[in-house]
Amino acid sequence: MKKKLIIVILTISFAISGHAQDLKGTVFFDDFESYNAGEQLVVQNPTDWTTWTNSPGSDEDPFIIDTLAYSGTQSVIIVDSNDLVKPIDNYTEGRFGISFKMYIPEGFLGYFNTLQLFDGINSLWGMQVFFEEDGNGRCVGQTTIYFNYSYNTWFNNDIIVDLDNDWAKYFFNNLLIHEWTWSQGGSFSGINQLGGSNFYSWDDNGTGIPKYFIDDYQIEELESPCFDPPQNISYSYISPNEILLEWDPPNCPNLLGYNIYIDGVLVAFITGTSYLIELGPGTYEICVTAVYETGESDCAYITIIITGIKENIINQIQIYPNPASDLININSDIKLKSIRLYNFTGQIIESKKKLNCKSYQLITLHFTRGVYLFRIETQEGIINKRIIIK
Template sequence: MKKVSLLIAMIAFVCGNAFAQLHFDFDDCPEGAKIAQTLGDPWTTWSYAPGTDEDGVFGMADGSMGCHFTFGNDQVVMLGDHSTGVYDLEFDALVPEGKNGYFNVLHHFTGNPNTCVWAMQVYMHMTNDGQNSTQAPGHGTVHAGSNGTCDLPCVYDQWMHFRVHVDADNDVAELYFNVVGQPEELYATWQWSLDSFGENQADRVLGAMDFFPPENAATSEYYLDNLTVTLQSNDEVLIFDPFEDYTVGNKIAQDAIAHGNDWWTTWSNAPGGDEDGVVASFDGTQCGHLTYGNDQVLLLGDEENGNYDLEFDILVPEGKNGYFNILHHFAGANSTWAMQCYLHMTSDGQTATQAPGHGTIHAGSNGTADVPCVYDEWMHFRLNVDTDTDVARYYYTAPGAEEVLVCEWQWSLDSFGNNVVGRTLGAMDFFPPENAATSEYYLDNFSFKKIGGESAPELTIDPMEITEELGEDDMTTVPVTIDNSGNSIGDWAGWLDFGQGGEGTQTADLFYHNGEESQGIGSSDAYTREMGIRLPATAYAGAAMGMKIVSAQYLVGTQYQSADHNYIFRIYGQGLHNQPGELLAEKTVNSTAAGTWITATFDEPVYLTGQAMWATVQLEQVAGEYPLSMDGGEYGEEQDGNWLSTNGNSFSHCYSAGSFGGAWLITVNCVGELIPATWATLDKTEGAIMGGQSETITLTLNSIGLEMGTSYNANLIINTNDENLAHVEIPVTLDVTDGVEETVAQLASVYPNPATSMVTLEGENLNSVAIYNVAGQLIRVEKLGGMVNNINMDVEAGVYFFSIYDNNGRNSVQRVVIVK
């Protein structure tokens, strides 16, 4: 299996004058057949006459099939006329006792000696002065940028290995030589763009190679094998595992680790256990054999930047099925799935069904695509993950067919597209999914490659300090720009940190529920459930900023039938993508009392200083029970009050229109000193910036209700995935003072003010108005036209700010009071 279509595939890379690698081992070629006539492009002869006397034949030498050249042959391999890039030309040559040989590399090949340009020439068992050649056993003349550049210590009846390294980008070439089995040595270095004698400046083109027995029928003969031409790149093979180094019958992860390959483990991190598949010899190759109960995990290093290819072969026996996935994060039951693929099974996201010839892919959506599976033949899969552009692609090659793109999706989504969970490439899991009778497959030739070298975000933030001055009951906005000049996506998360209050005795309870259980959530299957409420700064800025979380409460559902159960209370900090961040506190409480409130008092309090906080409760839901207690709020209402994670997957909102919804019965208890925090807000708290782009955060400052003559301070915290700018603290100072002069004339008359509902804006050349509440949150934007514009203010009573723009880009802010 390891050689299937290798020859055809490598030829195909060269057609069209572009290749990543050209390789011929000739093992499957028929002895005595003409070389160029059999292989076609890129092989030809000096006169472009495949099948004629110039065309060599395939022949055996030292137990290996290779190319056999005798006097009169003149074999050419076209290399595509490349003028940029770094290349290695490698091959083995064997010269029989008393014979000689010759090869060259050509800048330009035309078939006409008068117009061809030689780049280097090598004689084997011959010396050459540039005009005449002489039989010289054990020696070989090299012309490479000069006449008689060096001498090679040739041998008879053994394979000699040659490597010509061509760096067209830097105009340097090198010749390496060794007898097979001995160390490689450098014999010549020269300016690549010269001709072979160094007489003329040619150019940097890599055109062709020519293999030629040079003297006569009696003395000129040699063999060629293992010809490889490689275009070097910044690609890096991180893992290559064909299972050949392991012992048949051994456990995969256990044997791999013994060989220093620590990339294999199992779902429970138990190499050598029942989850660990076995090494098998099957269909002529050594491979991994997975049966029901195996759960083989391949660790990929939690990569967050770069472009990667994951490639492997799978064979499913007749009547069997299989499954594999990619994980954003691997943590056993708490893993996060990025993509899932069923083989010879269909899946609706809940139930999988045997389906010969079909396979469901979940990749950024439920049932993204169908893959046309086959039995008893090797299927090839290539999964391309470009974390830098947040795109993933699924490629499939059926036996004997060309590779096809099956689907493409946003990489940062979870496998069903429910949530953005980040771009981390964590692991793969290979798993026979159904039962012992139907689930089994073979895995081979796994490759994990990084494409195109290193990538990273390069972020800058401006400004790095903010100081503003406002008069009484005023407002202003400050743009903060994050620029990404790197070649990978820059992630950021930000919040305003107002600091810790003192040891006060004020108390505050934070919750979204109405206090009464209305419904129990669960299912007929058993799951690990973690309910959560998210508390952004706007949810507690005026109630608990600066105070500390000391405990949390949960109302145990009345439909919870199981006794003696553990509830794990957790407090998390702000994360990315509407997901929890760092775990800050955890406490386990045991209770048997359904329908009662239970309390977890944390060992260490957690201060509320401005970041979005998460309070969660985890429990084990028994099959057939509905223990998750939710109030009877409007469906979809209070969405920060109904987050749910199942089996460690990402959090998403738990509601279904017309069926169930509301808020979890979770309460967070706070104590301490309340500090002012409504004077500064951000319009966004996280983002992802493509390379070469920027994003602007708007910081809104207001002086409503603040004490005159006082300075208020906070820090704008921005955490990023740029290792050189991982954590930034930007000082923010607001000075509230008398006598702040108006710098911009009012653009419109606003009346009545105060108003009950309808507000009129009157002025010339008006364009739009942005309306903010006292917390600096944008309420809406309305387009203006004409002299008089009526704005319906169907909002709660309070203070609002009208940021008015005219058609010349001028802006003024006016305070409006709404009374009811």
């Protein structure tokens, strides 16, 4: 029997990053309930808060109010010349989430930024968000993305800064609005560092009136997500045009399954760790990714080139009877090293290693009826053969 020669070049590309929001710990939280309403915030807590020019009690220092709040009874109002800063300890590694609630009365403006460095006129911005008139919003981080918001309601702002990968995301009301290279959020001369939050009463166009409220400000440290790709990918062939891919699952939580791509086209999503592909002559790039609840890994690649014809070891192995009921015999002209039997959901039903023999008998009385797949490793290579148990 003639057999097409299959040459397989195997490379594995590992996942770089992901952004699952797994909480590692709370760094800071302020719901503004512990302060005296009607008094300025930084005067009451200069340890955690400051103003742009480090001037507690000045016009930059905002007041605590008890007439509007998201939780409890108090929040902080940003209006007039207020310029509030929450300094952060210039983190240069790790992943952090900044979140807070914001409320903008109808007809007014809102604004905040997140800093790479807080240092007065030498400060560096990582991103800015403008809440302009008529419910138009824009997030500026390397590029500008526009969105809409509503007056007279509390909404969520979430900023994720991944310093390990120099990447950031902005979520408005839990919807991803923008993502960008963090160090280039304000300019190309920025730095990969997290240095603070700034709430400024800023009218960008000079035609409106800034006025907004902040509540439940929080900084969290986030776990680095695990998005590893499939591991230890291998292959074997069943017939001249059929390839069986196999791999080990990655050691990451929240794994849903695997995507199979051929030449960049998604052809299947599966939950098992093997996949049968039928291919004609040619060159193919096959990618297998791990799919998680919050993202997808990079590819584990295999390039398959089907180029020629030659005698194959398939012709040297006999499996009988097929179909089988009580037992299966395997006879080979070359020594057998190991045998695995899979059902067609990819589960291993039987596994024998270190055989070092030319014949093997498998009792099948206890097997469920159906189609099975033998993976037979010999001294000259690996083959697969289908059998039916009735």
